[in-house]
Amino acid sequence: MIGADTSLTAEERTYLEDCVETLQTEVFTDGLGREHFQALDDNEESRADWAEYVSRMGERDFNGVAVPADHGGGGKGVVETVLTEQAVGYCGTIVHACQTSLTQHIGRTLYDHGNDHLHEQYLEPMLDGELVVSQAYTEPGSGTDLANLETTAEKAGDEWVINGEKRFIDFAAYGDFYFVPVRTSGADGDREGVSLFVVDADSAGVDLLEDQSDWHGFRGTGAAWMRFDNVHVPGANLVGEEGAAWPYITAELNLEHLTVARYCLGASQRALEVAANYTMEREVDDRPLSRLQAVNHEVADMATRLDAAYLLNTRAARVLDREGLGAGRMESAMAKWYGNDLAHEIADTCMQVVGGVATTDKYPLERLQRDVRVGRYLGGASEVMKSIVQHDAYGELADDSFGGKYVGNELEGLPWLGGDGRTAPAANADDD
Ligand SMILES: Cc1cc2nc3c(=O)[nH]c(=O)nc-3n(C[C@H](O)[C@H](O)[C@H](O)COP(=O)(O)OP(=O)(O)OC[C@H]3O[C@@H](n4cnc5c(N)ncnc54)[C@H](O)[C@@H]3O)c2cc1C
Incomplete structure (x- = not known):
């Protein structure tokens, strides 16, 4: 968030700060730092890199955050899960965040529906950081x-x-x-x-x-x-049961919608920080870019909408925490399409306000912009999310009293305008 986050408790805000601190000082360092991010982008990574990454995350309880601790998880909730993903997207890359996200939603599905064999042979070693999952x-x-x-x-x-x-x-x-x-x-x-x-x-x-x-x-x-x-x-x-996995998958996707959106938002926040700092220093016509309204209004727009996307995401996470992963389908879909489309828009706008140097690897912007593009597909395309939202939103918006007999026939009356269905309340008031 750019502004104060009143949607989180004090403990949750501290959790996020601790995640960022731990990731920066203990995970994305010593072989998994910035050179490694470049190696990933060049496809020069190795099996050993991924083994090391999941191991570091497992040691710090960042894998399977919403799985009970006695099964190797973090013993926390969906809100802490999305905060972890935000922090990984912000401190590392969304590729790292993706592997960690798999431990979150596959971890929950395995925990909720897996037998003892699956728990012992796959879930617990994965969360302890001994196995890479795909x-x-x-x-x-x-x-x-x-x-x-x-x-x-x-x-x-x-x-x-x-x-x-x-x-x-x-x-x-x-x-x-x-x-x-x-x-x-x-x-x-x-x-x-x-x-x-x-x-x-x-x-x-x-x-x-x-x-x-x-x-x-x-x-x-x-x-x-x-x-x-x-x-x-x-x-x-x-x-789980043979032939019965559809509800397991849809529940898992509800959580994945939130993690994918949240880690892309974390990455776009990083892009926004880089761009805002650059525009404060870069001078054109003897004044910083940040003094140009065309530039600083873009920053205002990005900061405001980034906060809105975080709030939507946290709202949906709370629904899943309260009612289970199978609930909150519409809220998750809202958070996903809005968050992922916005993350891409922010990264792209950051490149625009920084100018040509943003297209080089001097700044991380062009990689961030390419990376977050995929968020608009991962776990479900934005258009599919909007299809879910329209379906459930129409259900919420439906009002039986509206009827419909006046649609196209408004001269006969309008149900929301006054008691007799013909006159506006203001007109009634004048009559009095
Ligand atoms: C970089 C990357 C990494 C990926 N990683 C994985 C992975 O690890 N595991 C995995 O299983 N998959 C992975 N995917 C696949 C990803 O989940 C799919 O690309 C995504 O589900 C969309 O499927 P599709 O590409 O086949 O598109 P299609 O299903 O062919 O859809 C194409 C387009 O049509 C539109 N569309 C489709 N359906 C609808 C609809 N109902 N309403 C309106 N518009 C619609 C959308 O614009 C959509 O983008 C990855 C994809 C990419 C690009």
């Missing part, structure tokens, strides 16, 4: 329309056999396990019949078909297009 949801033929997934799993004795392809999968090359939705029954598009599995990355039949890491931004994750070719998975690696 979320393999998107397919060549289904992205936003996840229910149309074509990857299947068939039962074979005590095992399941998975076949299909997934693409755009971050950490495909570095993950120790994949979190994979598949169809186990039903037809294309059915929400019934979707199951979730945990798949070991070294399973026979897991192939990386194409390296996809050299994309617009958000580099350094070893992203890939992958194939599951007759991959045998133990029955115990089924998460």
